Amino acid sequence: MTQLPQSTERKMGLVIDLDTCVGCHACVISCKGWNTENYGAPLSDQDAYGANPSGTFLNRVHSYEVQPEQGHAQLIHFPKSCLHCEDAPCVTVCPTGASYKRVEDGIVLVNESDCIGCGLCAWSCPYGARELDQAEGVMKKCTLCVDRIYNENLPEVDRVPSCVRTCPAGARHFGDLGDPDSDVSKLVADRGGMDLMPEMGTKPVNKYLPPRPKDQVEEQIDILAPLLAPVAEESKGFLGWLDKALDKIPGGAN
Amino acid sequence: MHPAPSVIIFTTFSGLGFGLLFFLGLGQPPVTGFVAFVFYAIAYALAVGGLLASTFHLGHPERAWKAFSQWKSSWLSREGVCAVAALIIMGLYALGAVFLQSHWTLLGWVGAILSLATVFTTSMIYTQLKTIPRWNMNLTPAMFLSFSLAGGALLSGAETLAPWLLAIAGAIQLAYWAKGDQALASSGTNLGTATGLGDRGTVRAFEPPHTGTNYLLREFVHVVGRKHAQKLRVISFVLAFVLPLLLILTPVAGVAIKHVFALLAVLSHLTGVVVSRWLFFAQAEHVVGLYYGKR
Numbered sequence: 001m002t003q004l005p006q007s008t009e010r011k012m013g014l015v016i017d018l019d020t021c022v023g024c025h026a027c028v029i030s031c032k033g034w035n036t037e038n039y040g041a042p043l044s045d046q047d048a049y050g051a052n053p054s055g056t057f058l059n060r061v062h063s064y065e066v067q068p069e070q071g072h073a074q075l076i077h078f079p080k081s082c083l084h085c086e087d088a089p090c091v092t093v094c095p096t097g098a099s100y101k102r103v104e105d106g107i108v109l110v111n112e113s114d115c116i117g118c119g120l121c122a123w124s125c126p127y128g129a130r131e132l133d134q135a136e137g138v139m140k141k142c143t144l145c146v147d148r149i150y151n152e153n154l155p156e157v158d159r160v161p162s163c164v165r166t167c168p169a170g171a172r173h174f175g176d177l178g179d180p181d182s183d184v185s186k187l188v189a190d191r192g193g194m195d196l197m198p199e200m201g202t203k204p205v206n207k208y209l210p211p212r213p214k215d216q217v218e219e220q221i222d223i224l225a226p227l228l229a230p231v232a233e234e235s236k237g238f239l240g241w242l243d244k245a246l247d248k249i250p251g252g253a254n
Numbered sequence: 255m256h257p258a259p260s261v262i263i264f265t266t267f268s269g270l271g272f273g274l275l276f277f278l279g280l281g282q283p284p285v286t287g288f289v290a291f292v293f294y295a296i297a298y299a300l301a302v303g304g305l306l307a308s309t310f311h312l313g314h315p316e317r318a319w320k321a322f323s324q325w326k327s328s329w330l331s332r333e334g335v336c337a338v339a340a341l342i343i344m345g346l347y348a349l350g351a352v353f354l355q356s357h358w359t360l361l362g363w364v365g366a367i368l369s370l371a372t373v374f375t376t377s378m379i380y381t382q383l384k385t386i387p388r389w390n391m392n393l394t395p396a397m398f399l400s401f402s403l404a405g406g407a408l409l410s411g412a413e414t415l416a417p418w419l420l421a422i423a424g425a426i427q428l429a430y431w432a433k434g435d436q437a438l439a440s441s442g443t444n445l446g447t448a449t450g451l452g453d454r455g456t457v458r459a460f461e462p463p464h465t466g467t468n469y470l471l472r473e474f475v476h477v478v479g480r481k482h483a484q485k486l487r488v489i490s491f492v493l494a495f496v497l498p499l500l501l502i503l504t505p506v507a508g509v510a511i512k513h514v515f516a517l518l519a520v521l522s523h524l525t526g527v528v529v530s531r532w533l534f535f536a537q538a539e540h541v542v543g544l545y546y547g548k549r
Binding site: 002003004018025028052053054055056057060061062063064065066067068069073074075076078080089091092093094095096097098114115116117118119120122123124125126127128131132133134136137138139194195196197198199200201208210211 | 255311312313314315317318320321322323324326327328329330331334379382383384385386441442443445447448449450451454455456457458459460461462463464466467468469470473474540541542545546
């Protein structure tokens with residue numbers, strides 16, 4: 001059924017801390033590792049060891065440079081996967097009912113046996129969260145590790161999405177964003193968690209915590225720096241002669 | 255967007271075919287017997303051929319029948335339902351015209367409306383996508399409908415209507431290009447809103463998530479060929495509208511020459527629309543490209 005539920009009992013999702021993420025891509029690898037051998041069709045690779053490798057991933061980490069008007073540029077690592085939107089356009093466009101949003105926890109899933117691989121859901125997603133698997137011809141997306149989070153065969157500590165369990169920096173948090181008293185909701189409230197492309201009206205469940213302001217980098221980095229300043233502005237002796245001799249060679253200095 | 259041949263062929267040919275079915279349903283031309291058979295054969299070849307072509311890009315075409323189920327929410331599903339309904343109703347109407355020499359007017363009208371509704375639902379598949387600002391405009395359905403009507407009028411030999419419909423379609427095409435070129439910029443979506451970091455400074459894609467390409471880049475970030483877009487627009491406009499108008503408005507003596515000119519007008523229009531559809535996909539920028547520092 002591709003009509004969206006009016007509301008969901010819970011809004012399970014991720015909170016991703018852009019301040020903490022170190023861009024190690026461990027979440028990408030653990031996601032691929034878990035999801036290629038569990039829920040649904042495997043995540044195939046094409047030409048994996050050749051000249052032009054590509055493959056299906058449910059989670060990818062971008063890196064962005066932000067240059068403020070004044071001050072130094074900042075590098076921000078940016079993991080991106082399905083945001084399990086409340087108003088998910090990928091669900092309503094599906095012609096077969098393969099795409100659906102669960103009433104009990106708000107997870108957006110694909111029933112792969114109904115998917116015709118038309119790709120329209122990927123077209124409708126502004127975040128690039130869905131990828132058509134080239135080997136299986138069906139749409140793959142983040143399941144929020146639906147086969148881990150309720151899995152009583154796993155130790156309790158492992159009943160979180162694989163990316164969250166793996167993150168060595170603690171930059172990924174999992175919980176119910178529909179419950180204002182949950183840890184993740186408090187984190188979002190404390191840190192000013194934000195939506196990606198709010199103008200698209202998708203109402204993402206996943207939130208991103210913006211990077212904290214960095215300390216100002218002083219002009220003078222080290223109090224010992226003045227003492228380390230070059231003593232001789234103009235070189236003398238052999239080096240002075242070498243400097244002048246090199247200057248005379250055509251080609252110019254850089 | 256990747257301009258997949260299957261989708262270009264589908265939208266062009268089925269648009270033309272359903273345009274012809276629209277006029278046939280209204281009794282234009284009021285043909286019966288063998289002549290009617292030829293007209294309906296052309297219309298069905300175009301409409302059904304286009305629909306079949308559209309299944310070539312599916313990952314699992316054998317499950318395509320499931321696409322009729324979600325008409326309550328999905329434009330793609332509605333298109334499937336409308337197309338099958340139009341083809342069945344117009345098939346019955348065609349039986350009357352070909353074998354019984356009779357025009358069941360009411361049935362024809364219903365078939366005509368369903369034919370046009372099919373073209374509208376096709377256009378809405380693209381129009382609904384907020385992720386592609388160039389498609390997310392009222393002018394998109396206007397373009398699909400006006401092209402279909404102009405092509406249908408040309409094919410059905412509606413001599414008085416065709417020049418007007420061609421002129422209207424041409425004007426809508428120009429408006430679509432003019433407004434479409436501003437669409438991404440005026441949508442307000444940029445790398446700043448995509449990352450939520452825009453209020454801190456200028457955001458630049460520093461490193462992509464992977465060294466190679468991926469499905470998203472192949473499907474949504476098609477930049478090859480965009481550099482010839484302006485030339486292709488001129489070629490498309492001349493072939494789709496200017497040349498057909500000249501061909502059908504030139505007074506000629508003799509029925510045979512007139513038919514040759516009409517055929518040339520149809521072929522020119524068809525080629526022009528194919529080029530226009532190629533541009534429709536190739537020039538469309540999906541906002542996911544922003545995450546990769548591309549558009």
